[in-house]
Amino acid sequence: MKLSACTYALLIVLMCGxxxxxxxxxxxxxxxxxxxxxxxxxxxxxxxVTVEGTKEQPSLSGLDDFRVxxxxxxxxxxxVNGRMSSSxxxxxxxxxxxxxxxxxxxxxxxxxxxxxxxxxITLTVSQQAAGxxxxxxxVFVTAAVDNDHPYVHERIVYTFKFFRRVQVGNARLTAAPDxxxxxxESLGKEREYRSVINGQxxxxxxxxxxxxxxxxxxxxxGASTLDCDLVIQQxxxxxxxxxxxxxxxxxxxxxxxxxPKSLRTEPVTVMVHQxxxxxxxxxFIRLVGEFELSGVLSDxxxxxxxxxxxxxxxxxxxNLRSMPAxxxxxxxxxxxxxxxxxxxxxxxxxxxxxxxALVPMKQGSLTIPPVEVAYFNPKEEKYMSAxxxxxxxxxxxxxxxxxxQAIVPGVAGAAxxxxxxxxxxxxxxxxxxxxxxxxxxxxxxxxxGILLAAPVVLYVVCVFMYNTRARRRAGSARARSRxxxxxxxxxxxxxxxxxxxxxxxxFGEAGRALRDFVGDRLGVSGSALTPSExxxxxxxxxxxxxxxxxxxxVLDQCDAGCYGSVAGDxxxxxxxxxxxxAVAHVLRRxx
Amino acid sequence: MMCSSKFLGLLSxxxxxVWCLLVPLAAFSAAGDDLSELLMQATQAYKxxxxxxxxxxxxxxxxxxxxxxxxxxxIGNACMRSGKPGLALLYYRKAxxxxxxxxxxxxxxxxxxxxxxDSIDCRGYAATLRDFCFxxxxxxxxxxAWTALALNALFWLLLFVRFLxxxxxxxxxxxxxxxxxxLFGASAAVKYYSMTYAPGGxxxxxxxxxxxxxxxxxxxxxxxxxAAECVLEEERDGWVRISLCDGKKxxxxxxxxxxxx
Numbered sequence: 001m002k003l004s005a006c007t008y009a010l011l012i013v014l015m016c017g018x019x020x021x022x023x024x025x026x027x028x029x030x031x032x033x034x035x036x037x038x039x040x041x042x043x044x045x046x047x048x049v050t051v052e053g054t055k056e057q058p059s060l061s062g063l064d065d066f067r068v069x070x071x072x073x074x075x076x077x078x079x080v081n082g083r084m085s086s087s088x089x090x091x092x093x094x095x096x097x098x099x100x101x102x103x104x105x106x107x108x109x110x111x112x113x114x115x116x117x118x119x120x121i122t123l124t125v126s127q128q129a130a131g132x133x134x135x136x137x138x139v140f141v142t143a144a145v146d147n148d149h150p151y152v153h154e155r156i157v158y159t160f161k162f163f164r165r166v167q168v169g170n171a172r173l174t175a176a177p178d179x180x181x182x183x184x185e186s187l188g189k190e191r192e193y194r195s196v197i198n199g200q201x202x203x204x205x206x207x208x209x210x211x212x213x214x215x216x217x218x219x220x221x222g223a224s225t226l227d228c229d230l231v232i233q234q235x236x237x238x239x240x241x242x243x244x245x246x247x248x249x250x251x252x253x254x255x256x257x258x259x260p261k262s263l264r265t266e267p268v269t270v271m272v273h274q275x276x277x278x279x280x281x282x283x284f285i286r287l288v289g290e291f292e293l294s295g296v297l298s299d300x301x302x303x304x305x306x307x308x309x310x311x312x313x314x315x316x317x318x319n320l321r322s323m324p325a326x327x328x329x330x331x332x333x334x335x336x337x338x339x340x341x342x343x344x345x346x347x348x349x350x351x352x353x354x355x356x357a358l359v360p361m362k363q364g365s366l367t368i369p370p371v372e373v374a375y376f377n378p379k380e381e382k383y384m385s386a387x388x389x390x391x392x393x394x395x396x397x398x399x400x401x402x403x404x405q406a407i408v409p410g411v412a413g414a415a416x417x418x419x420x421x422x423x424x425x426x427x428x429x430x431x432x433x434x435x436x437x438x439x440x441x442x443x444x445x446x447x448x449g450i451l452l453a454a455p456v457v458l459y460v461v462c463v464f465m466y467n468t469r470a471r472r473r474a475g476s477a478r479a480r481s482r483x484x485x486x487x488x489x490x491x492x493x494x495x496x497x498x499x500x501x502x503x504x505x506x507f508g509e510a511g512r513a514l515r516d517f518v519g520d521r522l523g524v525s526g527s528a529l530t531p532s533e534x535x536x537x538x539x540x541x542x543x544x545x546x547x548x549x550x551x552x553x554v555l556d557q558c559d560a561g562c563y564g565s566v567a568g569d570x571x572x573x574x575x576x577x578x579x580x581x582a583v584a585h586v587l588r589r590x591x
Numbered sequence: 592m593m594c595s596s597k598f599l600g601l602l603s604x605x606x607x608x609v610w611c612l613l614v615p616l617a618a619f620s621a622a623g624d625d626l627s628e629l630l631m632q633a634t635q636a637y638k639x640x641x642x643x644x645x646x647x648x649x650x651x652x653x654x655x656x657x658x659x660x661x662x663x664x665x666i667g668n669a670c671m672r673s674g675k676p677g678l679a680l681l682y683y684r685k686a687x688x689x690x691x692x693x694x695x696x697x698x699x700x701x702x703x704x705x706x707x708x709d710s711i712d713c714r715g716y717a718a719t720l721r722d723f724c725f726x727x728x729x730x731x732x733x734x735x736a737w738t739a740l741a742l743n744a745l746f747w748l749l750l751f752v753r754f755l756x757x758x759x760x761x762x763x764x765x766x767x768x769x770x771x772x773x774l775f776g777a778s779a780a781v782k783y784y785s786m787t788y789a790p791g792g793x794x795x796x797x798x799x800x801x802x803x804x805x806x807x808x809x810x811x812x813x814x815x816x817x818a819a820e821c822v823l824e825e826e827r828d829g830w831v832r833i834s835l836c837d838g839k840k841x842x843x844x845x846x847x848x849x850x851x852x
Contacts, residue, residue: 067808152674175808180847181797183708183816214797214817215674277640426702427695429668430661431634436626436652439659439689444736444783451740455747462751 027085028053030118032105034094038124042140044227044260045094046071049107049118052087058107058118060092065102067095067262095227095262096125139164141226143177143265145211151273152216153288153319154378155349157187158209160224160265163195163202169258171228173207177265178222181272182211185321187347212319216274224265229258275376279383283327287375289318289349293326293386295371301394307337307357308393312371314386315351326354329369335359360395367392477523484520485588488513492581499573506573507561510580514554517584521591531555543590550583626652633665642672660690667699676703677795677817677849684791684820684851691729708816713836727778732786735779742772791851792833794819799848801841805830812841823850 028051035046045066049058060068071091078085094104101124106117139162146157158177187208195204213219233256275288291314298309312326325341339355360366368391377384491513498506512527518534519526522541526534535552539545557576633648646669653662667682680703686696721728730738746768753761785791794815802809805828815821821833824840831848834840 176811178800178807179798180800183798424702424705426668426671426699429634429637429665431630432661433627433630435630435659435661435665436657437659437661438657444732444779448736448740452743455744459747459751463754466755 028109028111028114028116030058030107030109030116032107032118032121034104034121034123037122038126039096040126041096041099042261042263043096044262045096045123046260047092047094047104047121049090049092050087051090051109052085054109054111055088056109056111058090058109060107062102062104063094065097065100067097069093069095093260094123095260096123099125099127101125138166139168139228139230139261139263141224141263141265143221143224143268145221145268145270148268148270149273150213150270151288151376151378152213152275153286153322153376154213155289155318156211156213156270158184158211158221158268160207162205162226162263163197165200165202167231168228168261169231171205171226173224174227174262175223175225177209177224179209179211180222181215181219182213182221183319183322185210185212185345212322213270213272216272219270219272221268221270223267226263228261228263230261231256232259276381276383281374281383281385283372284374284376284383285324286322287318287320287373288378289316289320289375290377290379291316291318291320291349291373291375291386293371293373293388295388295391297368297391297393299393301396302360303396304360304363304398307359310356310358310368310391312354312356312388313351314354314373315349316386317349318375320350320352321345323352323373326352326371326373328356328371331358331366331368333360333362334366335361358393360393363395363397365392366395480520480523484517485584487520488517488584491516492577495577495580499570499577505562507558507576510576511555511558511562514551514558514580514584518551518587518591521587531559538587538591541591543587547583547586547590550579551587554579554583626655626657629655633669637665637669637672640672642669645669646673658689660686660688660693660696662686663689664693664696664699671699671703675795675817676706677793679703680707680818680820681793681795681849681851684793688786688851689731691731703818707818709819711819711835711837718836724778726775727782730778732779732782735775735782739772739775739779742768742775746772786852789822789824792821792823792831792848793851794821794843794847795849796847799843801833801839801843803841805842809842813839815843821848823848 030052031050033048033050035048036043039045051058069092071093073091074089076087076089078087096102101122103120103122105120108118109116141163142161144159146159147154148156150156158179160173160177162171187210191206191208193204193206195202211221293312293314295310295312298311302308310328314320314323314326321343323341325338328336335358337357337359339357342353344351344353358368370387370390372385372387374383374385376382491509495506495510495513498509503509515526515529515534517526518538519529522537524537529537531552534555535548538551539548543551554576557579561576629648629652633645633652636642636648637645646666649662649666649669653666663682663686667679667686670676670682671679680700683696683700683703686693687700690696727735746765749761749765749768753765794817797817799815799819800811801813801815803812804810819835821835823831824834825832826845829845830842831845832840832842833848
């Protein structure tokens, strides 16, 4: 079958019909709605923000006074007359935190560099549903303590109760009570029972915590919040198939809907009293309540060196968990070994069991004085002590006398005993004037940076200066060495003139000329040197012995002419000039 | 007449100069007397068992600008006697930053830790390293910094001596000094970093709920009690992110944990 050109054109138009519809989808609109205009603090308000034309999630603002819980997203696509439009609904559950009238929104959506805002909604939140204290209410929660004026460390019980007389689901404690200022201890799992209030039967779920105030003053236990979904029966119109009461059973899920509820307790204020300072016994360690102490000694008689077990049981109502141990009075000639204390809690306090192994060292009759534990009784409002009866133990002779003797205290060479710590405390305060001394703050500062860099800079400067000076000194010696020969030749001309004029200081001048030449070449002061020193110097710089002897010979001639009786004729003076000139010429090349 | 006016001018100048010199000295002396009086009152109150009053007096001394380890030690003692172990540990730690080798202080810190409710396992690699680098905990930041600076100066001095006289022994000495300089310099840098960017903190509230975020609706991860120690990592919107030495982390409200500085 062949399709005509018109049919092809129609198909193409139908297939491409979505394209113009998508263009239309770019029109963005944001709408916000709530499921109610008034609510109570217990209600949860369903907020729906519908965004058309884009999938962008709205930006929520102005919801600081609400607890916001996302409740999912739904989408809808419609094609009407070839135009397609899509919308996305973002749902949130708002739980009011306080009462008042609130303006919710506008919520904004950003799309293609443009921002679209929703409408605003006014929501009024009141304290609670109209009705009585609790009467008439389907669900409510309460929180209370059994004693709102306790002493520090005194045990009180905080009870949270959830009352309901309708079906609820998904109940959960979203904000647990805030026990800041207390040491808390959960008292087991929740308890459920029935209770009748104002003639109406409620199902009650109860949670309890034992609290121990940690310090005196006013302490506030914050509100607890319980969220749940109320199951509400819905009425339907007559005539339908599901009108039969059989289908009203919630098992089928017909005829019911759920309404979220957020129930909150009132904060509980507790006034905590300080323990009185008067009459506080020395061994008192934060034990508050009512206690009894009992003790059992495992054996009536033991051999010296063997152990008997003393079991001490402290039980009662109070903060027993904070009791670290029970100390015995000091027992001479008895070693005491502590076992790990065992604490078993119960609904009112608990039982602390402490076992101690007693090893008597000496035979005889041993009496252990009563063991005592000091505590504060808040009912009597005074410090009291729980004590045991004294214990008697008959110590028989040791099974192995030799071993026993080795550890009897006081005997020479006896085994040493560990120092036993009887108590612990902080060390005393400082009272001297040093307490008032202002110390430097522990901070690195600019001075540290300067002092870190200073040695580096000093090093660089010193090295630079040393090198400069060395260079300068080296330059000066080199210049002197270079100018030695011209100066010597100048003085040689002077010598020749002196020879012609018959100068008396001819030999002295000749010796100084050669000495200064050598001195200039070697960088020393040559005029003060003796012939031996000059020959030694030129020998040190590697001049051969023959030349050294010649230099020595010339200098000796000069000294002899200068200081001796030899006056020397013109020929010998001429000869000396030649020799000095020759020696200096050779030395010029060697040094 | 001229001489008389010059003399009067000179005299008034001298009087003014003496006044300017003596007034600050007198003020300083008066302030010192006040502090001594406060210290005496604090000591008497402490010895009489009136620890709250002693604490108040010590805090007045601190507020006057006095800051040293012994004062913080005394404040710690007064807090401990008043039943505030968290604050006591805080002031002991402040004192330890200033006099880390004071044995009395360490005894008292051990006592507070013994009384603390929480047992935090601090063993591990970091603790081993801290034990090995024993000088780190036994020296203040200033001591570490000055030691490093002195060693640095010695290093450059030795380097210059070696520049002048090339001796074999100097190279070994240089190596030793370089090693010590780097060691103490790194220690000072680490201490400065930890004091500035990851300072320690002490829980001062009886019980604190450590949460997963900066909201009261966030999950409670664990609970801490008074005198628990932690590291303060970050502060945001009135909340502080803390970490324990056993690796636990979480957020607490800023007013329940006090920074050690």
